[in-house]
Amino acid sequence: VRLAAPLLSGLLFAVGLGVAGMTLPENVLAFLAFRDPGLLLTMGGATAVTLLGFPRVLRRERPVFGLRFVLPTRRDIDRPLIVGAALFGVGWGLVGLCPGPATRYRTSATFFPVGRTRRMNPGSASQVTSYIFARALHSRTNAALIMTLPPTPEYRDKFEPS
Amino acid sequence: MPDSTILAPLFGGVLIGTSALLLLWLGGRIAGVSGIVGGLFAAPPNDRGWRLAFLAGLGLGGAALLAFDPAALPTELPAPWPVIVLGGLLVGFGSRGANGCTSGHGVCGLGRRSPRSLVAVLVFMTTGIFAAQVMRPLLMGGAS
Numbered sequence: 001v002r003l004a005a006p007l008l009s010g011l012l013f014a015v016g017l018g019v020a021g022m023t024l025p026e027n028v029l030a031f032l033a034f035r036d037p038g039l040l041l042t043m044g045g046a047t048a049v050t051l052l053g054f055p056r057v058l059r060r061e062r063p064v065f066g067l068r069f070v071l072p073t074r075r076d077i078d079r080p081l082i083v084g085a086a087l088f089g090v091g092w093g094l095v096g097l098c099p100g101p102a103t104r105y106r107t108s109a110t111f112f113p114v115g116r117t118r119r120m121n122p123g124s125a126s127q128v129t130s131y132i133f134a135r136a137l138h139s140r141t142n143a144a145l146i147m148t149l150p151p152t153p154e155y156r157d158k159f160e161p162s
Numbered sequence: 163m164p165d166s167t168i169l170a171p172l173f174g175g176v177l178i179g180t181s182a183l184l185l186l187w188l189g190g191r192i193a194g195v196s197g198i199v200g201g202l203f204a205a206p207p208n209d210r211g212w213r214l215a216f217l218a219g220l221g222l223g224g225a226a227l228l229a230f231d232p233a234a235l236p237t238e239l240p241a242p243w244p245v246i247v248l249g250g251l252l253v254g255f256g257s258r259g260a261n262g263c264t265s266g267h268g269v270c271g272l273g274r275r276s277p278r279s280l281v282a283v284l285v286f287m288t289t290g291i292f293a294a295q296v297m298r299p300l301l302m303g304g305a306s
Contacts, residue, residue, distance in 0.1 A: 006191070015177060060187075084259025088260055
C-alpha cells in the first residue's frame with residue numbers, strides 16, 4: 001500500500017504531461033519562443049492545485065502512509081541555486097526536455113522498444129549520466145554521513161528537491 | 163470541448179498538480195523528478211522504494227500514452243544529437259546544482275511558497291527563453 005501512492009502519483013504525472021502536450025519538446029520550445037502559451041497554462045494549473053492543496057495537507061501531523069513530511073527547509077538564495085537554475089534553463093531551452101518528460105520518454109523507449117521511439121534518447125541518457133556525476137560530487141563529502149546516520153536537515157537540503 | 167489548445171494544457175497541469183498533492187498527502191514526499199531520480203544514486207537503500215515506484219508510475223503513464231494517444235510521444239527530438247547531449251548535461255548538472263527542476267521548483271516549490279523556488283523558476287525561464295530564441299538559431303542555423 002505504501003508504494004501504491006508514489007506509483008499512482010507517477011502515473012498521474014505522466015498522463016498529465018501527455019494531456020498537456022508537454023511531453024513534446026516542440027510545445028516547450030514554442031512556449032519559450034513566445035509562440036504558444038500552453039506551458040504557462042500547464043504550470044498555472046499545476047501550481048494552482050499545489051498552492052491551494054499543500055497548506056491543507058501540511059496541516060496534518062503526518063502523511064497518510066508515512067511517519068513525517070520530508071520537505072526542503074532552506075530559504076536562502078545562494079550561488080549554486082542561481083548557477084544551477086541558469087544552466088538548467090539553457091539545457092531546457094536548447095532541446096525542450098526537462099527531467100520529467102525525459103525520464104518518461106526514456107522509460108517508455110526502454111520498456112517498449114517496438115513503440116514510436118526506436119533508438120535510445122541520447123539526451124536523457126546524458127541527463128541520467130550527469131545525475132550520477134553530480135550525485136557523486138555531492139555525496140563524496142557526505143558519504144560517511146549517509147551511511148551511518150538517519151537523514152539530517154542538511155542531508156535533506158542537499159538531496160531532496162526544493 | 164470548447165478550445166482544446168487552452169483546455170488541454172490547463173487540464174494536464176491540474177493533473178500534474180494533483181499528482182504532486184497526492185504524493186505529499188499520502189507519502190509525505192515532494193514530486194520533483196530530478197530529485198527523485200538523483201536520489202536513486204545517493205539516498206540510503208531504505209529511501210529507494212518510493213522513488214522506484216514513482217518512476218514505475220511514470221513509465222506506466224508513458225505506456226498508457228503510447229497505447230491511447232501515441233501522438234503525445236515524440237518520435238524524434240528537435241535538435242541534432244550533439245546539442246541533445248549538451249542540453250542533457252546542462253539539465254542534469256543544472257537541476258542538481260539548483261536542487262530541483264521544473265517539477266520540484268516549479269510545481270511543488272511555488273506551491274510551498276519557497277523563495278528559493280521562485281528565484282529558480284525566474285532564472286531558468288529567463289535562460290530557457292534565451293536558449294530557445296538566441297542560442298538555438300545560432301547553433302542550428304535558424305530552424306527553431
